[in-house]
Amino acid sequence: METTKVLVEEDIVIVGAGIAGLTTALGLHRSGTTSLITGPQTSTISFKEQGKNEIRCVRRHIMLEALASELSSDTIKYLSKVVAIEETGFFKILHLSDGTTIKTKVLIGCDGVNSVVAKWLGFKESAFTRRCEIRGCAEYKNNHGFEPKFMQFFGDGFRAGVIPTDEKGIYWFFTWNPTSEDKDLEHNPAKLKHFALDKLEKIPSDVRSIIENTEVDNFFLSRPRYRHPWELLFGNISKGNVCVAGDAFHPMMPDIGQGGCSALEDGVVLARCLGR
Numbered sequence: 001m002e003t004t005k006v007l008v009e010e011d012i013v014i015v016g017a018g019i020a021g022l023t024t025a026l027g028l029h030r031s032g033t034t035s036l037i038t039g040p041q042t043s044t045i046s047f048k049e050q051g052k053n054e055i056r057c058v059r060r061h062i063m064l065e066a067l068a069s070e071l072s073s074d075t076i077k078y079l080s081k082v083v084a085i086e087e088t089g090f091f092k093i094l095h096l097s098d099g100t101t102i103k104t105k106v107l108i109g110c111d112g113v114n115s116v117v118a119k120w121l122g123f124k125e126s127a128f129t130r131r132c133e134i135r136g137c138a139e140y141k142n143n144h145g146f147e148p149k150f151m152q153f154f155g156d157g158f159r160a161g162v163i164p165t166d167e168k169g170i171y172w173f174f175t176w177n178p179t180s181e182d183k184d185l186e187h188n189p190a191k192l193k194h195f196a197l198d199k200l201e202k203i204p205s206d207v208r209s210i211i212e213n214t215e216v217d218n219f220f221l222s223r224p225r226y227r228h229p230w231e232l233l234f235g236n237i238s239k240g241n242v243c244v245a246g247d248a249f250h251p252m253m254p255d256i257g258q259g260g261c262s263a264l265e266d267g268v269v270l271a272r273c274l275g276r
Helices: 019-030 060-069 116-121 180-185 189-199 205-212 229-234 259-275
Strands: 006-015 082-088 091-096 100-109 132-139 151-155 158-164 169-176 220-222 242-244
Touching (some): 006 019, 006 091, 019 259, 082 116, 116 242, 132 189, 132 205
Parallel strands (some): 006 100, 100 242
Antiparallel strands (some): 132 169
């Protein structure tokens, strides 16, 4: 059975609908660019400086939903992985897994740590750190009673942090240097919970209760990745009409809480530049 190829032409294609990708798309729409599908020009919004810096914990899926809701429904094409990129003169041709072919004047890679666009630019695969991280979110039926403060804890070979997301939710993380004995944790959320509680037995009981109250299904293990600084300084961040942003450009350790912020900044700066 042959796959039918569909050719689509666009001025700008953003690969990846994460924080960086959606922010860039929304910034471009608000700066006065026009959708090639729907036609009408979008509105512009001015931002005023607040004069103060804030620390806030925002749930990723809520942020993504908020950004996506400001875009027209036909802006985002889901479940369409880019499998190949080729050049034809000034244009770039994207081949998608569903058989669609997209011809674009500008290509922006916001497709995460395994970015196809970054690989096309010549970036090496992002490197794994020596640490692992367990993170989760405790959901309470009533007010959890914790103040809106970010609490950090340091111990023998580990670092942990706790911050409320709202009156009924609390996000937490625990990062440590794993040993060969920790291999069986990855696919066993129950063991992850037991492991975290065991390592954090000396933290205040009210904070420990947050992890105890976290459902097993809300435990996640990851191996953080990053790029070496010299790759960012001397690598091909952009090449002609192709560039990368967000985790595709500079993946960060999640426990420093800057990955999403930097992705937002990337999108705003890119939208300003392209909007001109």
